[in-house]
Amino acid sequence: MSEATRNIPHETLQRFVEELFAAGGMRPQESAWFAETIIRSNLWGVDSHGIIRVPTYFERIRKGAINCAAHIQVERRAGAVTLVDGDGAAGAVAGRAAMEQAIQDARHHGIGVSGVTNSNHFGAAALYSRLAAEQGMIGISMTNVRPLMAAPGARAAVAGNNPFSVAIPTFCGFPFVLDMSLSVVAGGKLHLAAAKGETIPLDWAVDPEGRPTDDPKKALEGFLLPIGGYKGLGLAYAVDILCGVITGGLFADEMRSMYHDPDVPSLTGHMMLAMDLSAWITPEEMRRRMERYRGFLRSVPLAEGAPPLVFPGEIEAAQEKKRRLEGIPVPLSTLEILSSLKDEYGICAELPS
Numbered sequence: 001m002s003e004a005t006r007n008i009p010h011e012t013l014q015r016f017v018e019e020l021f022a023a024g025g026m027r028p029q030e031s032a033w034f035a036e037t038i039i040r041s042n043l044w045g046v047d048s049h050g051i052i053r054v055p056t057y058f059e060r061i062r063k064g065a066i067n068c069a070a071h072i073q074v075e076r077r078a079g080a081v082t083l084v085d086g087d088g089a090a091g092a093v094a095g096r097a098a099m100e101q102a103i104q105d106a107r108h109h110g111i112g113v114s115g116v117t118n119s120n121h122f123g124a125a126a127l128y129s130r131l132a133a134e135q136g137m138i139g140i141s142m143t144n145v146r147p148l149m150a151a152p153g154a155r156a157a158v159a160g161n162n163p164f165s166v167a168i169p170t171f172c173g174f175p176f177v178l179d180m181s182l183s184v185v186a187g188g189k190l191h192l193a194a195a196k197g198e199t200i201p202l203d204w205a206v207d208p209e210g211r212p213t214d215d216p217k218k219a220l221e222g223f224l225l226p227i228g229g230y231k232g233l234g235l236a237y238a239v240d241i242l243c244g245v246i247t248g249g250l251f252a253d254e255m256r257s258m259y260h261d262p263d264v265p266s267l268t269g270h271m272m273l274a275m276d277l278s279a280w281i282t283p284e285e286m287r288r289r290m291e292r293y294r295g296f297l298r299s300v301p302l303a304e305g306a307p308p309l310v311f312p313g314e315i316e317a318a319q320e321k322k323r324r325l326e327g328i329p330v331p332l333s334t335l336e337i338l339s340s341l342k343d344e345y346g347i348c349a350e351l352p353s
Contacts, residue, residue, distance in 0.1 A: 091122030
């Protein structure tokens with residue numbers, strides 16, 4: 001049985017998180033944006049990157065693992081290519097700065113690319129690709145994380161599940177948005193299966209000896225597996241190289257885990273790309289062609305009982321519309337922690353008990 005939740009208006013949660021992060025020492029504009037990224041994730045139904053992460057983020061703010069006084073600056077530039085030093089800032093803050101720089105460069109050059117070093121966990125990758133799509137541009141965002149996936153046959157982690165996102169404006173309702181990490185499942189699904197006493201599919205994870213296992217407890221002691229075997233693993237390597245190796249940042253096992261090392265910056269890297277869609281097509285022509293594309297997907301015949309095909313971004317758009325009306329479901333255990341922080345730090349923003 002899933003944990004009980006309580007629906008809370010998204011505006012209420014955003015005001016609370018914004019004030020909480022400010023109480024931890026973040027500058028007002030940065031705490032506002034950080035809070036917005038968290039609530040946006042919940043509105044899209046990406047609850048794994050939403051309000052449940054606030055206690056962890058706040059602990060890292062308090063302990064200085066997230067630098068609230070970070071001086072984000074451009075280290076190098078060459079045409080439309082920029083290298084940004086995040087100075088240990090929140091990943092949401094460094095990530096936005098890098099994508100905004102890429103968007104600015106794309107306006108002048110047709111394309112902009114920003115690499116980021118010395119950052120932290122940046123949440124859902126779609127947050128940044130969508131920034132470009134909102135400006136009528138194609139956006140691509142990615143980040144590397146400390147290794148937690150094993151190669152088939154390996155007895156150690158070799159790559160993070162290194163997420164990436166592609167967002168493309170459609171000018172008809174909502175953008176195309178692909179946002180995916182490169183492990184078959186998130187680690188949270190292993191915890192859930194273990195708590196329920198269930199077995200897991202053999203392609204989810206391996207035990208500490210690198211052997212496929214259907215025991216979630218052994219899987220939690222071992223490593224996740226990549227999507228598509230070596231194909232997913234190769235993509236994870238590519239993201240690590242783009243975000244860490246070529247930028248001069250950290251890569252592979254040099255990074256730290258925000259969960260296992262809450263006192264220190266994770267020093268992850270990001271890569272942000274923005275491409276000016278108007279270099280190829282007008283908004284009106286793009287709208288017509290994307291409507292045809294979506295119509296094609298809807299017309300594909302389906303096997304009996306199969307669900308209809310969905311356009312990437314469609315589920316999130318429907319979820320956001322629903323949750324703006326009904327509120328965001330917050331696990332009661334998370335709500336209890338947030339209520340305790342409200343009392344401890346004298347937060348004035350409303351938060352239902």
